[in-house]
Amino acid sequence: MSREMYKKERQIPDETVKKMLENYGSEGTLAVNGDDGYPYCVPMNFVYVNDAIYMHSAKYGYKIDALQADQKACFSVIVRSEVVPELFTTRYESIVATGDIEFIEDDSERQLVMEAFIDRFSPDFREGGMKFIKGAMGKTAVLKLNIKEMKGKAFRSDKW
Template sequence: MFRKMRRNKQLMSQEDTVNVMDRCTNGVLACLGDDGYPYAVPLSYVYFNDKIYFHSAKAGHKIDAIIENPKVSFAVIDEDTIVSAEYTTYFRSVIAFGQARIVEGDEWQSAFTALVEKYSGDQPQANKQKEIGECSQAYLIAIDIEHITGKEAIEYVRSR
């Protein structure tokens, strides 16, 4: 169903792919938008329990697109170093494909807590709990990952 990476020597291990997902703080969600146009939007996320989670307003282009067609992709760029003398960049990136859905119940609580911990883990616990409570009016969206790959510049592969 999903294509194999053409340059498979550059395929990152599952462990390295997860590490990229854990350390990065933003990615680009791509979905099918209005009138069949692609809609790609940068957002903050957390990779938690083998899923990607992000919050969303309950109205707008992003949530409308997800409700209309839950098939999405999500891309993260971990590194992109320009190497002008070689006319290239040294990069690491990840792309995931899956189905997006609105999260509810216990999953909402644990995933939103993980999101808050990722971005505000150094804040007092009482403040974090207050913030989580105040965000109960927002949607939390999960991407149930069906396929995920990481790719890195061939120069990183050769240096090992």
């Protein structure tokens, strides 16, 4: 799956990509192999913990069925973008990661990930978030993208 980026000058260094995933962007698009050979993409919130991208989901549905049939997946994030009409282009920072999805069953890892979601998206509501996690944990699938390849790309021009 590894290919060199066509416009190599736009590639973001790996450590910067990791920091971007840890600190910026709140959602990405998970792409899986769907029915009849068609790709299926769905927007999802994520956290980046211990060099993996984690998502949470209901335990049932099309996405889950697709992942149980084939764990290969791609996750893309547009960290930021801005159309520049006068230049007929877009400034952007984006990340694409490919790998295999793992369904996390270990209770301590599931708890760690769900707490990371609370800390990232609802830090001012941690106490309520912990109660929410306790009630939702049995109904929640925790998905881990074990990253095989990840690249960031940016076109920043003169303003970024």
